[in-house]
Amino acid sequence: MPVPAAFTPGSPCWIHLTSSDPEKAKAFYGALFGWQNETSGEEFGSSAAGYTVFTKDNLPIAGLTLNDRAGFADAWAVYLASEDAAATARAVTEAGGRLLVGPVRVGMQGTMAAFADPGGAVVCAWQPEIHQGFGLSAEAGAPCWFELLAADYEAAVAFYTRAFGWKTETMSDTDELRYTLNSPYGDSTAGILDAKASLPAGATSHWVVYLGVPDTDDAVRRAQELGGTAMRPAWDSPYGRLAQVADPTGAVFMLISV
Known part of the structure; x- marks a missing residue:
């Protein structure tokens, strides 16, 4: 099983789905990729609906939260590894991007921030602590x-x-x-x-x-x-x-x- 080494700063390290129907998403991705899931509570900085982690072979693959924002389509987001989320936020704004969320610490898991790049694409940064990122890559279901x-x-x-x-x-x-x-x-x-x-x-x-x-x-x-x-x-x-x-x-x- 290809297990990622330490993520190089700036490289994709996590993916996250915002869904208007998390239960339907759990059923769909579970059946399609064989993903299991575990939902945590608000201590992980999510809404009252909780934060779900999809896993494969007991390793983390992706996150899932409720999309409760009117007018925003359900979508997958990409997180890029950061050694210092606050420094990344400064670099993003200096390079012409916009800060959308954070940086905010997510329990003991790490620190995240979300941005819009100059073309309007949403991209996130992740500074890891306990949670390093996805545990499998470059294989089926990952x-x-x-x-x-x-x-x-x-x-x-x-x-x-x-x-x-x-x-x-x-x-x-x-x-x-x-x-x-x-x-x-x-x-x-x-x-x-x-x-x-x-x-x-x-x-x-x-x-x-x-x-x-x-x-x-x-x-x-x-x-x-x-x-x-x-x-x-x-x-x-x-x-x-x-x-x-x-x-x-x-x-x-x-x-x-x-």
């Missing part, structure tokens, strides 16, 4: 990749380099594909895609989470049987067979074969 669909590609690359210390590498710079990695290729865990041409007019940037499955086509069928939606049919890529789906309340994520 996070495998993290991607920013950028409405302003150059501004996004500059922001994450300055705010989160990314040591970027350009993977492709053609008219067909402009893509930057968060680290040199062999160590990369996330990327920025120039999505200006594919995003709807006026759309903001946003992060996408890739979750691993043994068989992408079968996972798409299973997701639909469980009440989800196939947003884009499965297709082959150099990195595995991919598909885009949404859970029963509309939170979008990617599937990738591993």
Whole structure:
């Protein structure tokens, strides 16, 4: 089982789902990925509905809380590792981002903050204490990749380099594909895609989470049987067979074969 080593500052270390129906989300992701779940109370800085941690093989995978904000769609969020959340908050604002939440200490688990980058994408920072982040990666039922669909590609690359210390590498710079990695290729865990041409007019940037499955086509069928939606049919890529789906309340994520 690929277990992440200590997370490099600025690298994705946690994912979190905000759902308007947490019980439906527990059933959907449990059946699709075999995730178990455990809900804690308000001591973890969540609402009265509690904070749920999804697990696989007794290791943490993702978080879940109630989306009780009118007008906000259910969505997955990406957390980037930080050695000092307060310093990260200062770096984010100096780089042109906006502080949305925190920094706030979450019990003895760690400290979090949430930001909007210059393109409008929400991204979070996590300074760990007891909770280090997800315990599995790059395997079925675990996070495998993290991607920013950028409405302003150059501004996004500059922001994450300055705010989160990314040591970027350009993977492709053609008219067909402009893509930057968060680290040199062999160590990369996330990327920025120039999505200006594919995003709807006026759309903001946003992060996408890739979750691993043994068989992408079968996972798409299973997701639909469980009440989800196939947003884009499965297709082959150099990195595995991919598909885009949404859970029963509309939170979008990617599937990738591993």
